Amino acid sequence: MRVGIIQMMVEAGNVKSNTDRGLSLIKKAKQQKAELILLPEVWTTGFAFKKLKELSKTTPEIIEEVKKLSANTCICGTYIVDNPNDDKVYNIFYAIKDGQVIFEYKKTMLFGLTGEDKYFTSGSFKQKNTFNLDGITIGVSICYELRFPEFFRKSAFNGAYIHLHPAIWPKSRLNHWQTLTQARAIENQFFLLTSNGVGISGKWELAGHSAIINGWGEIMGGLFEKEDAFTLSLPMNEIDTIRNQLTSLKDSLKQFKGMF
Numbered sequence: 575m576r577v578g579i580i581q582m583m584v585e586a587g588n589v590k591s592n593t594d595r596g597l598s599l600i601k602k603a604k605q606q607k608a609e610l611i612l613l614p615e616v617w618t619t620g621f622a623f624k625k626l627k628e629l630s631k632t633t634p635e636i637i638e639e640v641k642k643l644s645a646n647t648c649i650c651g652t653y654i655v656d657n658p659n660d661d662k663v664y665n666i667f668y669a670i671k672d673g674q675v676i677f678e679y680k681k682t683m684l685f686g687l688t689g690e691d692k693y694f695t696s697g698s699f700k701q702k703n704t705f706n707l708d709g710i711t712i713g714v715s716i717c718y719e720l721r722f723p724e725f726f727r728k729s730a731f732n733g734a735y736i737h738l739h740p741a742i743w744p745k746s747r748l749n750h751w752q753t754l755t756q757a758r759a760i761e762n763q764f765f766l767l768t769s770n771g772v773g774i775s776g777k778w779e780l781a782g783h784s785a786i787i788n789g790w791g792e793i794m795g796g797l798f799e800k801e802d803a804f805t806l807s808l809p810m811n812e813i814d815t816i817r818n819q820l821t822s823l824k825d826s827l828k829q830f831k832g833m834f
Contacts, residue, residue: 575710577736578608578805579769580617581784581797584742586776587622589632593639595801596651600643603803610707611803612769613651614784615717615740616665620775623693626663630656641673648707651769652681652716652740662695667714667740669705677705681716682725690718699724704732710810713737713764720754723761728834730762730823735813737762740769748781760791763816763823765808772799789816 580599585591596617603611618636619629633653640649648671655664665681680697684690703725704713713729713736720739729737737758743751751770759766765788772782785796786806797804817823 575708575736575810576607576609576805576807577765577767577786578603578606578611578803579767579784579786579797580611580613580803581770581772581782582614582617582801583773584614584617584620584771584775584780586620587625587629588620589618589629589636592618592620593636597639597643599801599803600640600649603805604643604647606803606805608647608803608805610648610712610736610767611650612738612740612767613649614769614771615652615742616654617651617740617771619654620771621688621690621742622776623689626654626693627656627661630654630663637668637670637675640670644670645672647671648676650714650738650740657695660695662693664695664697665716667716669707669712671707676707677714679703679714679716681719683719683722685718699728704729704734710735715739717741717743720751720758723758724834726758726762727826727830730764731827731831731834734762734764735810736765736767736808738767738769742771742775742778743781745779745781748783751781751783755785756787756791756793759787759789761822763789763820764813765789772797772801789813
């Protein structure tokens, strides 16, 4: 499977600029024959907390624009979505292919230090965090959930060979980002695709360093600190080879299968 990751500046509250930038990079990844494309967390809006309810009104129209680009390509990212039951919103991951939303996942772990819990409604760990794409199981987690290995283990236990992790992660914790993403790929012996923002987003300078990591924890390619789309073809048979050579995931399944 040929996959692509997008790294871009996500300006807090600047929907038009973000959307134009993101759609352009989606088109670039499609030109590079990507069958699966991952964008950063809340790539159209950023975290303009006091305007989230208002900004959520732009999401349906943007989803329609993404659908137009999704022929033979699964385009993935998270969006601010209105919660009609209260004054909060959801941060929802959508996988969009052939003009349809084929999967959605609500961010569960909200980052209280920045106040996410005050503005967002949380999802539940019980929700499904894997979907099927052309016979391949793909897992999903979002930003802060990187610090909770349970989300990744649940994905692997449910058959994921690829795991997607969009984020808005700060440069001040770049070392954590690099260490934990490689650790999650090693622990679960799958391909991990990360897509982070870059540059200044609201109060934060973002870490960039979006990457594609294999099941040995090796970085196959990435974007460091520039805006761009990066694509490559994943050797899917490598996952079984790794899992047969080092049986840690299989041993974990035997011991802890009922946990997830």
